[in-house]
Amino acid sequence: MESMGVLMTCPMHSYIEEGLAKRFKLFKLWHFPSFSAFAQAHANSVRAVVANVKVGVDAATIDSLPNLKIVSTYSVGYDNIDLRKCREKGIPVTNTPNVLTDDVADLAIALALSLFCTISHSPRRNSAPPFTPKLSGKAVGIIGLGRIGRAIAKRAEAFGCPIMYHSRSEKPESGYKYYSNVLHLAADSEVLVVACTLTPETRHIVNRGVIDALGPKGVLINIGRGPHVDEPELVSALSEGRLGGAGLDVFENEPEVRGELLRLENVVLTPHVGSDTVETCMAMADLVIANLEAHFLGKPLLTPVI
Numbered sequence: 001m002e003s004m005g006v007l008m009t010c011p012m013h014s015y016i017e018e019g020l021a022k023r024f025k026l027f028k029l030w031h032f033p034s035f036s037a038f039a040q041a042h043a044n045s046v047r048a049v050v051a052n053v054k055v056g057v058d059a060a061t062i063d064s065l066p067n068l069k070i071v072s073t074y075s076v077g078y079d080n081i082d083l084r085k086c087r088e089k090g091i092p093v094t095n096t097p098n099v100l101t102d103d104v105a106d107l108a109i110a111l112a113l114s115l116f117c118t119i120s121h122s123p124r125r126n127s128a129p130p131f132t133p134k135l136s137g138k139a140v141g142i143i144g145l146g147r148i149g150r151a152i153a154k155r156a157e158a159f160g161c162p163i164m165y166h167s168r169s170e171k172p173e174s175g176y177k178y179y180s181n182v183l184h185l186a187a188d189s190e191v192l193v194v195a196c197t198l199t200p201e202t203r204h205i206v207n208r209g210v211i212d213a214l215g216p217k218g219v220l221i222n223i224g225r226g227p228h229v230d231e232p233e234l235v236s237a238l239s240e241g242r243l244g245g246a247g248l249d250v251f252e253n254e255p256e257v258r259g260e261l262l263r264l265e266n267v268v269l270t271p272h273v274g275s276d277t278v279e280t281c282m283a284m285a286d287l288v289i290a291n292l293e294a295h296f297l298g299k300p301l302l303t304p305v306i
């Protein structure tokens with residue numbers, strides 16, 4: 001497979017870069033001055049594109065690569081891959097589900113714990129840390145009860161938290177209370193966690209109304225995608241004390257983080273690192289490579305999106 005051209009859209013973990021370079025003819029887009037400079041020289045050689053959350057694959061890129069046969073994203077989310085264009089051209093897309101579920105769920109709980117227990121309050125500050133509400137027993141509402149949402153629910157259950165959720169359809173087998181209306185879920189939650197897929201329907205699913213329903217004692221955790229939350233509304237609510245706090249791993253204009261968020265005391269921020277543990281990065285890379293190998297050997301894909 002050494003002659004198969006694989007294009008990586010941006011730098012990723014060295015493990016995946018090395019794994020791809022060992023098996024394929026690897027092109028690193030960031031080594032070229034622009035996409036058009038790359039395409040002029042190598043467009044015909046590219047059989048696969050490996051993308052991630054930072055740089056996806058749009059319709060123009062797909063159209064510029066005449067021999068593209070597969071897109072594989074080093075992420076579970078694929079909101080930045082133009083699926084419509086891929087479908088139209090018969091190009092399969094794969095992602096990396098399952099292997100990162102635990103890490104993302106762990107981070108959601110870590111963000112909640114940091115907010116509630118002021119773990120991140122530095123002892124070097126002059127003021128004594130304030131007393132905080134406890135996390136154990138708080139009502140946890142989860143938007144999106146997929147793999148990650150369920151893993152968060154399981155962890156929160158261990159803290160004695162009653163679990164409620166909103167999703168496109170009710171999942172009666174989960175045993176958790178279902179809300180068809182996000183506003184009602186927020187009103188009954190003390191911690192609201194965003195764990196759904198980003199689609200046009202879920203963009204700004206956390207809007208001013210939802211934030212106000214969660215209220216001054218409520219805490220928002222977002223480990224989904226930045227655009228799930230109306231960020232200017234979130235900042236106003238946090239500044240005005242209409243929302244208790246927020247733990248955010250994702251932002252509306254990543255990698256930029258709004259200055260106001262950095263200055264607020266009632267937030268805990270991480271730079272989109274939900275799956276960035278050593279073990280998981282390796283498992284994700286192995287899955288990307290296994291999908292590409294399966295495709296080129298004419299075998300079934302391991303984790304197809306389409």
Ligand SMILES: O=CC(=O)O
Nearest residue numbers: 053075076077275
């Ligand atoms: O955000 C991370 C992912 O989609 O894998």
